[in-house]
Amino acid sequence: NLSVSWLGMKMSSPLFNASGVYCRTREELEQVRRSAAGAVVTKSCTLEPRAGNPEPRYRRTALGSINSMGLPNEGYRYYLDYAQAYDDAKPLFLSVSGMTLDDTLTILTELAALKLPCLPEVNLSCPNLPGKPQLGYDFAASAEALEAISRRYARPFGVKLPPYFDPAHFAAMAAVLNAFPLLRFVTCINSVGNGLVIDLDSESAVIKPKGGLGGLGGDYVLPTALANVREFAVLLADKHVIGCGGVKSGAEAFMHILAGATAVQVGTCLHEEGVSAFDRIEAELAAIMQAKGYQRLEDFRGRLKTL
Numbered sequence: 001n002l003s004v005s006w007l008g009m010k011m012s013s014p015l016f017n018a019s020g021v022y023c024r025t026r027e028e029l030e031q032v033r034r035s036a037a038g039a040v041v042t043k044s045c046t047l048e049p050r051a052g053n054p055e056p057r058y059r060r061t062a063l064g065s066i067n068s069m070g071l072p073n074e075g076y077r078y079y080l081d082y083a084q085a086y087d088d089a090k091p092l093f094l095s096v097s098g099m100t101l102d103d104t105l106t107i108l109t110e111l112a113a114l115k116l117p118c119l120p121e122v123n124l125s126c127p128n129l130p131g132k133p134q135l136g137y138d139f140a141a142s143a144e145a146l147e148a149i150s151r152r153y154a155r156p157f158g159v160k161l162p163p164y165f166d167p168a169h170f171a172a173m174a175a176v177l178n179a180f181p182l183l184r185f186v187t188c189i190n191s192v193g194n195g196l197v198i199d200l201d202s203e204s205a206v207i208k209p210k211g212g213l214g215g216l217g218g219d220y221v222l223p224t225a226l227a228n229v230r231e232f233a234v235l236l237a238d239k240h241v242i243g244c245g246g247v248k249s250g251a252e253a254f255m256h257i258l259a260g261a262t263a264v265q266v267g268t269c270l271h272e273e274g275v276s277a278f279d280r281i282e283a284e285l286a287a288i289m290q291a292k293g294y295q296r297l298e299d300f301r302g303r304l305k306t307l
């Protein structure tokens with residue numbers, strides 16, 4: 001039994017897509033909805049549709065992926081329309097990434113007015129907009145954004161965080177987040193921003209935007225993701241942590257849940273394998289649990305041993 005109940009939602013599986021993967025168009029969203037995934041999250045949306053950065057802007061590598069998509073999306077009305085027509089017990093999340101705080105507030109205000117059973121995942125961590133720093137790396141600006149959101153959106157919501165790399169930063173961000181009771185979940189982590197993948201033969205960067213800099217996913221990021229899940233699960237005692245980063249089999253999904261994740265998103269692997277990845281990873285997770293004698297996710301969630 002891989003089911004998860006949280007925030008009044010029931011998921012038949014802890015796995016779903018990471019925002020950005022299989023969720024830009026209605027057709028992709030429907031593929032995730034009809035798959036073995038336990039939930040669906042939309043591509044981060046802006047007020048207006050965006051074409052995104054010049055191509056090539058995503059490349060697979062031996063250890064994962066690098067991308068600098070630049071927020072290509074159909075504009076928030078498209079995703080609100082999808083949410084309004086959505087008729088499935090599988091929870092739906094709306095990823096929101098306004099180009100400005102005002103844009104994010106406008107989108108959230110319309111979402112609230114529609115009273116949809118659709119939780120926003122507010123993106124504090126897009127690394128791919130030239131000239132725009134990741135909000136989550138500015139603690140004061142993050143606090144201001146969350147205050148404004150809490151004033152305008154009197155409903156439960158979550159945030160997508162960038163990876164942090166220092167205990168002082170985990171503590172500082174946790175203190176910010178703990179001041180907002182309506183903030184019910186954090187998704188850890190977004191891609192590890194601004195890596196540079198170089199092709200030896202051609203002596204070239206492999207993606208075009210930002211001189212080749214892009215967000216890393218896949219094997220590169222698993223230990224960083226697990227550290228962020230673990231630290232925020234401990235520091236945000238009454239909030240949920242959704243794990244994201246480096247999940248490509250049942251083993252990594254198990255590790256995220258052991259570190260404290262309520263549910264687990266799949267990004268790079270889903271991009272490479274398609275929605276059948278959900279069936280495979282779920283079967284592998286179930287086999288690991290059976291071999292270890294665990295019947296439910298709660299039997300091991302957060303029970304990481306330390307030495």
Ligand code: DHB
Nearest residue numbers: 068069070071125126128
């Ligand atoms: C994009 C990348 C991200 O990591 C994110 O959080 C939002 C958008 C992008 O490049 O499209």
